Amino acid sequence: MFRSPAAALLRRLAPLLSGGTVGSGSSTRRTLPPHIAPSVLFRFSSTPTSSPPPSSIGARDEEVEGDELQGAAGNVGPKLSISVDRSGLYSPPEHSHEPSSDSELIKHLKSIIKFRSGPISVAEYMEEVLTNPQSGYYMNRDVFGESGDFITSPEVSQMFGELIGVWAMCLWEQMGQPEKLNLIELGPGRGTLLADLLRGSAKFVNFTKALNINLVECSPTLQKVQYNTLSCEDEHDGDEKRTVSKLCGAPVYWHASLEQVPSGLPTIIVAHEFFDALPIHQFQKGSHGWCEKMVDLAEDSSFRFVLSPQPTASLIFLSKRCQWASSEELEKVKQIEVCPKAMEITEQITDRITSDGGGALIIDYGKNGIVSDSLQAIRKHKFVHILDNPGSADLSAYVDFAAIKHSAAEVSDDISVHGPMSQSQLLGSLGINFRVEALMQNCDEKQAESLRTGYWRLVGDGEAPFWEGPDDQTPIGMGTRYLAMAIVNKKQGSPVPFE
Known part of the structure; x- marks a missing residue:
């Protein structure tokens, strides 16, 4: 049972998101395969087929x-x-x-x-x-996707970005539907999450008209990919030039850090697989x-x-x-x-939400407590040693959600921290079951298989019970491996679905 305002919004969103079709809205939309090749190891995997090489040190x-x-x-x-x-x-050392x-x-x-x-x-x-x-x-x-080194949730299914859009629109309604809103994504990757969010919310015109889109991205290469993913165009207004996403008509800005994003507007921040790449x-x-x-x-x-x-x-x-x-x-x-950078960025997020209002949603793989020895390197979907050919593999570590919670609470008495809850709980409460049913009504069998596989990867736990293909290609769910936490200004009350 969903509570207001999420309930009413979800009833409207289920049939309306992206028009109830798979991958609509863009001629360059990605086509998801019905399964992932057996060599693919998701970046979130906590139980790899082969463990990362040890990096222990003798003790004296x-x-x-x-x-x-x-x-x-x-x-x-x-x-x-x-x-x-x-x-x-x-x-x-044991390994050189x-x-x-x-x-x-x-x-x-x-x-x-x-x-x-x-x-x-x-x-x-x-x-x-x-x-x-x-x-x-x-x-x-471009390190993402099947041709890169790892796969993230937005690349698995369009439903992920669409439901993050549901969360953002619910918070916007709780904020009193402000006419102008800073929507900030930290570490947006290819821009896939944000593109699906914008397509899914396109019929909610008052929301999309309010948006100023801000991408915190330090990679020039990924900035270009994001520009294309969001269908951006440069427009001239007199002597001024601005970039606009044709997905919704909102202006788009890029920044090297959160501090560079102009303040003064109500703010919604999304950080998906951002904190795990911060140096520890x-x-x-x-x-x-x-x-x-x-x-x-x-x-x-x-x-x-x-x-x-x-x-x-x-x-x-x-x-x-x-x-x-x-x-x-x-x-x-x-x-x-210990991740001092995560503490610092959490403090910046908290300061922004305290002064401007709004909230932040953090989704990542991690623990609600001390993280011990989680640093890993992944190259071409396989674990490699952390010191092997630096710069050729992704490095990431589990996120310490307890440290994020404490860091935020120490900064301001005007914010509240909610969670963490599992990704399965988050997406389930936001209506992923409604969404997959709506999409199933307008797809062929190949797309249906892709939807079932993507659904399980997003919310399932362990191996998919419905899988009839080869055992080494069984979809592995990350519903409990990823956690979600929200930081909001107390004026808005508790965000959905954290009540």
Whole structure:
């Protein structure tokens, strides 16, 4: 049973979204295959057919004099002392990877380490590998889809973007249907999610007329892909030029960061598979405490993992994260991943929502608690070692939703944080069952098979029970592997479907 305003809106949306047809509205619309090739591993997969190679470090701890990390006042959690594992700096690691020839990015990484005469953090390694302006993984290529390295939910089915549009329109109604609205997507990939959102909401003219579309994207290559996906055209008004999406007539702007998006308008922010690519710091617990995992060069000039020879500045973020955890949670983990950038961006989102009103929807794979050792590299839908040929594979890590919640709550008393709930719960409550039934009425058998497969991948858990094809091509659902969280201004009340 759906509650207002979602109930009334969903009754209208079920038959109206995209006209109730599969992939309508664009001559360049993607055609989804009835199944994904057996070699394809989704980026969200937490149970790969072959596990990522280990990156553990031998432990011989040496206690370091200095400050101790301990819980906040009133927290009975154990004290956490800083320690340094020096053995990793001199002992060959279990895995060393030397590419056949050094790319410009590899040369750049090695020059940083040699210039500093010491290792760099995992976070700095990730940032360089993914977003180095000249040769970062995301900067000069389209990495999404079957021909790329991984597949995301919007590429699985048009229903995903359409239902995120339902959520946005429900929040817009709760905001009082403002005449102008900033719709912001962080890390929009190909722009597929937003294109499906706009097509699905095209018949709700007052909503689409209100939109100023803002894409936070640092990759010039992906900006061009997004321009085409959104059917953009440049228009001239006197001496001024603006870009407009022909899907809805709304102006489109690109920004390198959220801070660059002009403030002052009610705002809806969507962040799907954005936080998982932010750089993380990794810490390892030894017999005397915690020390940071780093990337260094071995004697043969290959990359290897070591532990920091001295306390690092990022220990302050570990301390902060541990204050949010219970003593029982801390006792269970030997490694902790902390993402300061996620904390920072969450604070920016919270500030924007506090001042301008609106809300944000965050969807990603992760945990509602401490993340231990989740960093992974994927190339051509297969797991590879994290240090293998940097820049040729996607790097990502599980999102710590508990840290996002605490980061937002500390910034403002005028916002409320809801969730996380599973992606299956989110899409089910937003009406994916209604939507798939409407689409089934206007498709052939091949499209119907694609819809069933896409539906299961979005909301299912484990292997699809209806599958009659080859066992190695059985669709694997991500309904419980992905989580959704909403941050909203309290003036709007609780967002659907988080009541």
